[in-house]
Amino acid sequence: MSKTKVVMSIAGSDSGGGAGIQADLKTFQSLGVFGTTVITGVTAQNTVGVQNAVHIEPSLVAAQFESVAKDMEISAVKTGMLSNAQIVETVSDNIASFPTKPWIVIDPVLAATSVDLLLERQAVSILLEKLIPISDIITPNIPEAEILTDIKIEHSKDLQKVAYKLMETGAKSVLIKGGHSSGKATDHFFWKDEYHTFSAERVGIGSLHGTGCTLGSAICAYLSKTNDLLTSIRFAKKYVTQAINNSFIIGEGSKVLLQSLQSNNC
Ligand SMILES: Nc1ncnc2c1ncn2[C@@H]1O[C@H](COP(=O)(O)OP(=O)(O)O)[C@@H](O)[C@H]1O
Numbered sequence: 299m300s301k302t303k304v305v306m307s308i309a310g311s312d313s314g315g316g317a318g319i320q321a322d323l324k325t326f327q328s329l330g331v332f333g334t335t336v337i338t339g340v341t342a343q344n345t346v347g348v349q350n351a352v353h354i355e356p357s358l359v360a361a362q363f364e365s366v367a368k369d370m371e372i373s374a375v376k377t378g379m380l381s382n383a384q385i386v387e388t389v390s391d392n393i394a395s396f397p398t399k400p401w402i403v404i405d406p407v408l409a410a411t412s413v414d415l416l417l418e419r420q421a422v423s424i425l426l427e428k429l430i431p432i433s434d435i436i437t438p439n440i441p442e443a444e445i446l447t448d449i450k451i452e453h454s455k456d457l458q459k460v461a462y463k464l465m466e467t468g469a470k471s472v473l474i475k476g477g478h479s480s481g482k483a484t485d486h487f488f489w490k491d492e493y494h495t496f497s498a499e500r501v502g503i504g505s506l507h508g509t510g511c512t513l514g515s516a517i518c519a520y521l522s523k524t525n526d527l528l529t530s531i532r533f534a535k536k537y538v539t540q541a542i543n544n545s546f547i548i549g550e551g552s553k554v555l556l557q558s559l560q561s562n563n564c
């Protein structure tokens with residue numbers, strides 16, 4: 299019998315349960331990997347928006363890494379909300395010093411669907427300097443890709459410009475997510491000189507919460523199991539699409555995704 303893979307989500311808590319650490323752990327559980335966490339901030343949040351938030355002290359962020367990493371071998375990590383520059387720096391240093399290099403998935407969360415800020419704007423430069431260069435894959439949505447590169451995405455050729463600029467900063471690959479465009483929900487993947495798209499029918503009605511967190515943590519889970527980037531994105535897209543197709547209303551705001559146990563555990 300193969301050993302259960304241990305993965306890690308480095309993200310903020312969403313009290314409403316739809317995004318952040320909570321969405322990541324549900325995804326890990328559904329995909330049959332063991333999820334550990336480094337909590338970077340706590341938000342008072344629901345499906346309507348973020349009402350309050352505190353950052354975790356960088357020393358406590360570092361202590362969470364130390365406790366987990368000295369006890370378990372982490373095969374893949376995924377970052378989400380990182381709150382501020384000091385936390386970005388602490389997270390980058392700690393991931394880089396893991397004894398065995400894990401797969402590194404960076405979801406560069408800047409704001410919630412509700413537009414509340416989840417990373418201070420001054421922290422974007424440190425994200426580009428320290429964290430993105432050590433990533434195996436970075437998964438910006440369209441507004442995040444524009445902010446990170448200062449390039450407006452108006453035509454399909456702009457996607458390539460954005461991806462190449464991010465790869466110049468050191469990211470090994472870039473998946474630009476299509477949730478914020480129109481037409482089919484198509485994600486664009488750039489890796490070395492390869493280009494691939496991953497597409498699904500767009501679910502039309504109402505806004506959704508936790509889609510990016512779910513896709514990123516599914517990529518992380520599948521990377522730990524398959525060690526193959528393209529296979530992991532393909533499976534993760536299938537997983538998030540199914541969760542979106544089964545999304546449901548739980549409050550007054552965005553719909554949440556149905557995370558369900560997968561039988562195809564590769
Ligand atoms: N309405 C939708 N219908 C189908 N897929 C969607 C929809 N909205 C987002 N997705 C998919 O969900 C994933 C997350 O994308 P996105 O919502 O852009 O991320 P984020 O939560 O970071 O803004 C992508 O695979 C995207 O294509």
Ligand SMILES: Cc1ncc(COP(=O)(O)O)c(N)n1
Nearest residue numbers: 310317318379410411507508
């Ligand atoms: C703690 C936390 N992390 C991430 C998100 C982004 O998720 P979304 O873009 O779906 O609102 C969020 N709202 N809250």
